[in-house]
Amino acid sequence: MSSGPSVDGSAQNAGLEAVERVLPVVRRVVGARVSDPHLAEDLVQETLLRIMTAWDRIEASMVEPYAIATARNVVATMWRDRDREARNRHRALDLSTPEAPEDQVVLGEEQAAICEALGRLGEQERTRLLAHEVSGQDTRSLAAEAGSSAGAVAAQLHRTRARLRVEYLLTMEPGPPPTEDCRPVLLALSGGSRRRQRDLGVGRHLLGCDFCARVAEPLLGRAEAREDELRVPVQGDADIVKARQAAREVAAKLGFAKTQTTLVATAVSEVARNIVRFAGRGEVLVETLSEPRAGVRVVARDAGPGMTNPQEALADGFSTYNGLGLGLPGARRLMDEFVLVSEPGRGTTVTMTKWLEED
Amino acid sequence: MSDTGPALVSILRQGSYLVASVHTALDDTQMLRFQHDLVERIGTDRATGVIIDVAALDVLDSFGSMTLRRIAEMARLRGAETVIVGIQPDVAFAMVRLGMGPGEVPTALDLEEGLTYLNGHRDGQPGSADRPPRRPQRRP
Incomplete structure (x- = not known):
């Protein structure tokens, strides 16, 4: 705007004179259209500059109309530019985050941990894993080298990967696992084998061992890929409602009638309440069964104080907290099968099943 | 009830009666809060009758039933008659299988029957409805 054609001294004087003449008009025109006083002043200045630049081309009688038209145009241009900017603002958005200073450190730590974990694997295991994962050698040629079958090599690689995950997580921990059970439990979780986890009593161990509960957190997702199973951690009143709604959902998906899902939900509500009241913390596992018939199995588990006499707790009217004892x-009356296992100091597990009624 | 979010329970005044409607599944803490609020309201509103509408409850387990019984007993001590309405058929089925009910608390099918019951009870005669609500025998 400012780099207009240069004007000589006398024309400049005439221009200044004219500016004084049209200034109130321009102010009025701009002020009527723009409320912000600072912005209005900017626009007035720009309008005056344009008038001065074009001074020698304007007839004296036309100065005022020219000033008014210019002021209007300047205002309109300003609004149009703003519109365009608002419309295109999203194009300028940069979502990529700049690399944080700690990224390098984290990367370094992870590399060290992976190296350490790899170092803890056996020589042969490590060589094979690296050959397969890094060099991309397929299982068939690996099997040919080792003189075994591709399936066996794949299974071994699976076990090695599971171990590597566990070793990696343990490397990140400051101390060694507190009990002898911890490592097998973590391996079973990492491998994702449900039968192995059941044999080892992984669920109960996780409730009792804080170390494993913390370390195994990234591994838990591996075992929960099954759609027909829901795990609800129970820690407070609100979780009782969550647990029974989860049970109802699973049962309904399986084709249970509403009456039956309510029975299951009520039973889950009772056992989940026992967890909250007596153990404080535990979990409810709802899974669907297809063998020998379709059904829902609920496992409510805690690592709380346990019971000295489980038979007593199953008797009607026995209550330790001023309840109905029901x-x-x-x-047990609501479900088809009901097993209570409890030992003092080792927690309580209730396993109950409701079969789908075929009609 | 809750300080945030939609109300879980509403307690409305209808003449000299209170109509308490449960809008969603309640956990134990919310249930106790409901009990507390309702018993308070009986005093502040000088209510002589209370209708508890539990149609929205998905489950009435031992704790839920016991809380309802306690509310009714406390209300009685405060001079108000309580009637529970809207127990869903499947919830009723589960309650029977579980081995319990609302005890001596009278029940009615729905809000209308509940009001009829309270009106009839206050006048000292059964309500004018075709099917009067169940009135359990008091123990001698």
Whole structure:
């Protein structure tokens, strides 16, 4: 705007004179259209500059109309530019985050941990894993080298990967696992084998061992890929509602009638309440069964104080907290199968099943 | 009830009665809060009758039933008659299988029957409805 054609001294004087003349008009025109006083002043200045630049081309009688038209145009241009900017603002958005200073450190730590974990694997295991994962050698040629079958090599690689995950997680921990059970439990979780986890009593161990509960967190997702199973951690009142709604959902998906899902939900509500009241923390596992018939199995598990006499707790009217004493015996009546396992100091596990009624 | 989010329970005044409607599944803490609020309201509103509408409850387990019984007992001590309405058929089925019910608390099919019951009870005669609500025998 400012780099207009240069004007000589006398014309400049005439221009200044004219500016004084049209200034109130321009102010009025711009002020009527723009409320922000600072912005209005900017636009007035720009309008005056344009008038001065074009001064020698304007007839004296036309100065005022020219000033008014210019002021209007300047205002309109300003609004149009703003519109365009608002419309295109999203194009300028940069979503990529700049690399944080700690990224390098984290990367370094992870590399060290992976190296350490790899170092803890056996020589042969490591060589094979690296050959397969890094060099891209397929299982068939690996099997040919080792003189075994491709399937066996794949299974071994699977086990090696599971171990590598566990070793990696343990490397990140400051100390060694507190009990002898921890490592096998973590391996079973990492391998994702459900039968192995059941044999080892992984669920109960995780409830009792804080170390494993913390370390195994990234591994838990591996075992939960099954759609027909829901795990609800139970820690408070609100989780009782969550657990029974989860059970109802699973049962309904399987084709249970509404009456039956309510029975299951009520039973889950009772056993989940026992977890909250007596152990404080535990979990409810809802899974669907297809063998020998379609059904829902609920496992409610805690690592709380346990019971000295489980038979007593199953008797009607037995209550330790001023309740109706209907919790466990009631749940047993609601479900088709009911097993209570409890030992003092080792927690309580209730396993109950409801079969789908075929009609 | 809750300080945030939609109300879980609403307690409305209808003449000299309170109508308490449960809008969603309640956990134990919310249930106790409901009990507390309702018993308070009986005093502040000088209510002589309470209708608890539990149609929205997905489950009435031992704790839920016991809380309802306690509310009714406390209300009685505060001079108000309680009637529970809207127990869903499947919930009723589960309650029977579980081995419990609302005890001596009278029940009615729905809000209308509940009001009829309270009106009839206050006048000292059964309600004018075709099917009067169940009135359990008091123990001698």
